[in-house]
Structures are given as C-alpha cells and as structure tokens.
Amino acid sequence: MAAETSGDKKGILLETGTNEFEIVEFSIGQVNYGINVAKVREVITSAPVTTMPQAHPYVDGLFTLRGKAIPLVNLPRCLNVQSNAEPKNIIVTEINNYNIGFLVENVSRIHRISWKDMEPAPEVGDQSRVVGLVKMKDRIVLLLDFETIIAEINPEINAKLTTYEEATEDVKTKRSNVHVVVAEDSPMLRDLLVTTLHESGYRFIRDFGNGQDAWNYLQELSQREGNIEDHVGVIVSDVEMPKMDGHRLLKLVREDERLGKVPLVLFSSLISDEMRLKGDQLGASGQIAKPEINQLIGLLDNLIFGTPIKNEHSNG
Numbered sequence: 001m002a003a004e005t006s007g008d009k010k011g012i013l014l015e016t017g018t019n020e021f022e023i024v025e026f027s028i029g030q031v032n033y034g035i036n037v038a039k040v041r042e043v044i045t046s047a048p049v050t051t052m053p054q055a056h057p058y059v060d061g062l063f064t065l066r067g068k069a070i071p072l073v074n075l076p077r078c079l080n081v082q083s084n085a086e087p088k089n090i091i092v093t094e095i096n097n098y099n100i101g102f103l104v105e106n107v108s109r110i111h112r113i114s115w116k117d118m119e120p121a122p123e124v125g126d127q128s129r130v131v132g133l134v135k136m137k138d139r140i141v142l143l144l145d146f147e148t149i150i151a152e153i154n155p156e157i158n159a160k161l162t163t164y165e166e167a168t169e170d171v172k173t174k175r176s177n178v179h180v181v182v183a184e185d186s187p188m189l190r191d192l193l194v195t196t197l198h199e200s201g202y203r204f205i206r207d208f209g210n211g212q213d214a215w216n217y218l219q220e221l222s223q224r225e226g227n228i229e230d231h232v233g234v235i236v237s238d239v240e241m242p243k244m245d246g247h248r249l250l251k252l253v254r255e256d257e258r259l260g261k262v263p264l265v266l267f268s269s270l271i272s273d274e275m276r277l278k279g280d281q282l283g284a285s286g287q288i289a290k291p292e293i294n295q296l297i298g299l300l301d302n303l304i305f306g307t308p309i310k311n312e313h314s315n316g
Contacts, residue, residue, distance in 0.1 A: 019115045019248035021240070023134070025141055026091065026104040028081045033104075034111070034134065034141045036240050038270050041092045041099070043107050047072075056153045063101060065092060071153070072101045078149060079129065095146055096157060096269045096290050102146075111141075118143060118242040120185070120209060131185050132242040143242075147269055147290070148188045160291040161192045164200050165298075172201030178233035178304055182207040183214035183249060184267075185241040189290070193236075193267070196293050202300070211237065211244030215252055222258040232262055233304055234285075236296070239268040239275065247282055254283040263303040267296055 023034035024043070044065070049072055051061040058078040062069045072090065076083045083105050090101045113134055121130040121142070132143040151157040167175070180202050184190040187209070194207050208214040214237065221231040235253065239246040246266055253259045263285040268275070271289040279287045285303055288296045 019245055020112060021115060021245065022110055022112045023141070023143070024091065024107060025109050025111060026089065026107045028076050028079065028087075028105045029084050031081060032108075032139050032141045034143050035091060035093070035102075035146060036143075036270070037110065038240070038272070038275065039093045039095050039146065041094050044090050044092060046088055046103070047090060058149075058153055060103065063090070065101075068099065070099050070101050072103055073149065073153065075102045075104050079144075093146065094272070095150055098150060098154065098157075100150060100153075111136075115241065115245045115248065116212070116243055120242050145186050145188075147186055151188065151291075157291045158192065161189065161293050162196050164196060164294045167201055171301075174305065175201035175301075176203045178202060178204060179231060180205045180300075181214060181218060181232055181235045183209075183211050183235070183237040183241060183246065185209050185238060193293065197297070200297050202297075210241045211246060211249035213243070215244060215249055218253065218256075218259055222256060228258045228262060232259070234300055235262060235264040236267050236300075237264060239266055239270045239279075247278060250279070250282045250284055263300075265296065265299060265303070 022037040024037055024040055025032055025034050027033070047063040047065070049061040049063050052059070055061065058073050060072045060074045063072050064070070070092065076087060085105060087103045087105045089104050089107045091104060091107065092099070092101045118132045118134050121132055129145045129148060130142045131145040134141045134143065180197060182190065182194060182205055184193060184207065190207055190209065194205055197205055206217060208217065218232065218235070222228065224231050237246040237249055246268065250264055250266070253262065253264055266279050266284050266287045267290060269290045271287050276287050286299045288299060
C-alpha cells in the first residue's frame with residue numbers, strides 16, 4: 001500500500017494529542033471506504049475459508065492466520081454493495097479485543113489526515129453503518145462503523161454493553177447527582193452506553209457524537225460560576241471520532257485551567273498497549289476497552305466517590 005500523506009511529520013503513531021490519524025483506504029464496487037490503521041493488524045490476500053454451520057449471514061466462515069482461526073466477514077454482502085471483481089484482500093482487525101477479518105475488493109493506500117477533516121456522516125437511514133466521511137480531491141472516502149457491524153455479528157458485545165452490577169437505591173441517589181459528559185461517535189453504541197449509565201443511576205448525562213461538540217460544551221461549563229465539579233463530574237470519551245478525537249479532547253481538557261482536574265476516562269475499542277501509553281501520557285484518569293461497561297461504571301464510582309461503591313447483585 002502506498003502512503004499518501006501531507007507534510008513531513010514523522011512517527012505519527014508515537015505522537016499524542018495531534019488530532020491526526022491514519023486510515024487504510026479500500027474499495028468495493030464504485031465506493032471507497034476507510035478504516036483506522038489502529039484497528040488493523042495486517043492486510044492479506046484471500047485465504048482458504050472453512051464454512052461454519054448456522055453462521056451469521058455476513059460471515060463466510062473461518063480462515064487461519066498464524067495458527068489462529070478467525071471469522072471472515074463478507075463486507076460486500078454486509079453492506080449490500082455489488083463488487084466489480086472478485087474480492088481479493090482480507091483486512092485483519094482487532095476491535096474490542098476481538099480478531100475478525102473483512103473481505104474487501106481491493107486495498108489501495110494509507111492516508112494521514114486530521115480528525116477535523118473527517119465530517120460526521122449525514123443521516124440517510126436508521127441503520128447507516130457510516131460514521132464519517134473524508135473528502136479527497138477526486139472522491140469521498142466513507143469511514144465505516146466496524147464496531148456496529150461486529151456487534152451485529154457477535155451479540156456478546158451488546159450484552160457486555162448492557163450488563164452491570166445492580167446498585168442500591170442509596171448508590172443510585174449518589175450517582176444521580178453527578179453530571180456526566182459522553183463523547184461517542186457510533187449512534188448505536190452511544191445509545192447503549194447512555195441507556196446503561198442511566199439505568200445504573202447516572203441520570204444527568206449530556207452526550208455528543210464527536211469530540212469537538214463535547215469540547216465546545218465543556219468550555220461553556222467552564223465559564224459558569226462556582227466549583228467546576230458542580231457542573232461536570234466526569235467525562236467519558238471514545239478515542240476515534242470525527243472533528244476531534246478523544247486524545248485531542250483529553251489534551252485540551254488537561255491544559256484548561258478550570259477543567260484540568262476533571263476525571264476523563266477513555267472508553268474505546270482501540271485500547272491496546274500502545275494506545276494505553278498515549279492515554280497515560282496525556283493524563284487519562286482511566287482507560288477501559290469496549291464493551292466492558294461494568295468495569296467503566298466501577299471506575300467512574302472510584303474516580304468520583306473515592307472508593308468503589310459496593311453493589312448488591314448483577315443485572316443482565
């Protein structure tokens with residue numbers, strides 16, 4: 001794959017808070033798509049596939065990579081897009097601690113872009129799998145919501161996003177007084193996250209589909225009189241978002257005189273060792289890999305109330 005980048009800045013993968021990222025561009029039919037490089041383990045040519053009985057309709061079967069059996073999603077079928085040619089590449093990903101391959105027609109190149117140049121996708125359907133788009137000189141590249149696709153295939157993801165330890169009414173009362181700001185670009189995951197936080201007792205939530213809108217709101221809160229803790233108790237942010245990513249949001253929050261000490265937790269499918277190091281360097285209060293909502297709620301309790309709150313029984 002050829003790299004198509006602007007500027008001569010090197011080592012972007014080692015930098016933090018730059019609001020830049022890299023995408024792998026690929027095509028299916030007449031449409032160009034993209035996936036964040038941070039989600040990609042490698043790109044391979046087509047591999048032998050073993051079909052699985054009663055597999056999800058999007059899944060062709062299993063292929064083997066370095067001794068590990070990995071599900072293969074037929075992305076043209078998933079997106080209901082007609083291919084111009086036989087799909088020949090497999091993008092092997094690691095998302096939500098889950099390895100899965102996506103069969104695509106052709107992988108072309110890597111682009112380095114700024115999150116501010118990624119626009120939110122227009123709402124053209126209830127089940128749109130596009131979370132953003134990047135306008136190139138001669139084409140538009142659509143950024144797909146791979147997390148939603150995986151959640152459709154693997155119901156365990158949704159289960160973990162909605163399963164938490166039930167709290168006492170006293171605990172829920174304490175949580176209800178906390179103002180939570182959420183930044184998450186995937187509509188499906190944002191709805192699940194907000195709903196689960198509401199049900200756990202965190203009733204006062206403002207949610208946003210990108211880091212820029214969340215930052216604008218936080219700046220408004222910082223102008224209000226009184227203790228900042230009375231206006232925002234904790235921030236929960238995804239990493240991969242249009243306009244402004246979670247690392248950039250974290251950097252701005254930590255540099256702000258009033259917001260600097262507000263707890264900010266990164267809740268993302270991209271929490272690898274490298275990404276965890278980036279978050280730590282920027283001052284993240286904690287980092288939880290999706291979809292572990294129960295761990296997230298426990299961490300929020302710890303950050304806000306000082307010690308983990310004791311709960312009674314599990315909710316599922």
